[in-house]
Amino acid sequence: MGDRRHTSTHYEKELQELKDGLLYLGGLAENAIKNALQALVERNSELARRVIADDAAIDQLDSENEDRCIRILALRQPAARDLRFIATAIKINGHLERIGDMAVNIAEKVLLLNEEPQLKPYVDIPRMAEITQKMIRQSLDSLIREDVDLADQVRREDETVDNLNEQVFRELLTFMIQDPRTIRTALLIMQIAKNLERISDHAEGIADMVIYLVTGKSVRHNDSLEPKGRMA
């Protein structure tokens, strides 16, 4: 961390390994969303099942990263920026692991949806997925580059996803009112949108921690007045 290296190269290496572990986990989580969405759009149940199976690797890496953090806390007694990095890493690790779980949730819904006829072509949901994947990627880029502006941009994107989620909700509501037989399918799609909206909250959480890492200021609870994650 920072532009200067530790006197202890061993310590430096441990911090770098932790950073690499987080980025690798981020890649797995992002890929899980991508595959889950592809499974949805292409009605590919096999791919959905693979997303569910692959979550074991995410959980495994989550544990490894957490162990790295605990070990550094115990053995190195990090201070200042290093301390903030470890605190940040613990939280980012948790966010990424949860993102993996959300991808599994989506994949499970896809399996159920694929048993029913398609209600409508998916438009907003792939857009939501695209934005959330970008948010995860950018939040991790902001971590590597320690870029507060980029992190702030991620935080603002969250609103776009929230709005799309509401839009999906309203649209599906009209389907359900018109034809109660669509309720089951519509609810499953709503849950998928809800999961994507939560993923964007996690990406925002990652960005919040990057701002804390770089500035030492906590911004987690300074978001807009609109309550998050209250929809649906």
Add this chain to the structure above:
Amino acid sequence: MKNNSIIDVVDVDFYYGTFQALTDITMNFEKNEVTALIGPSGCGKSTLLRLLNRMNDLIDGARLVGQVIFEDRNIYAADVDPVEVRRRIGMVFQKPNPFPKSIFDNITYGPKLHGVRKKRDLEDLVEASLRQAVLWEEVKDILNRSAMTLSGGQQQRLCIARALAMKPDVVLMDEPTSALDPISTAKIEELIDELKENYTIIIVTHNMQQAARVSGKTGFFYLGRLIEFNSTEKIFTNPEEKQTEDYITGRFG
């Protein structure tokens, strides 16, 4: 300056002969606070500690420019008695240095020099000082035994008790636990925490975790300058200066 400040160091430069050990130091020490001074060897932190009670007077060629204000007076003014300064601002050193005398005599040595004579007064003073240094229970039955028979940790607490017996306002500690094992260190740290109720403590330490554990404020010195003086929490979570950060995270030099 804050009103609860007990010592104010104002524009101090300090020289050993032609070598300038401290440059342009201005800082204040708050009453009933533990202030830690940290920095790499040769940064001037011990020099600063020693000039606070004129310990450096004893070194040839030592010279101070600026002022050290203690209770509205510059302790370097011509009419100030350094012995009185050292009574009010006591000191505990790195290695325990009890006198080769009994435990009792170690405590009463200073007060006797300052005119405390009555046996009863001296006895009370010994008990009170040893209690404050959390040593009483361990030594109350062996007060006439030589201080040299005590363990290192006990000796250091005896030295603290000896400093307290002079009823100082400020206690300066120069790496007080660097020669002690972890248990004795923990006892001294616990003691520091209790002492701040009644005393102002200024401690030089190479152990940064110790600074983090015991102090409320921390000053970081480098090459004779005070780089950052902030609350200890701020210093150890989010210091303002890059140099402070590099030092406490182990990225120095």
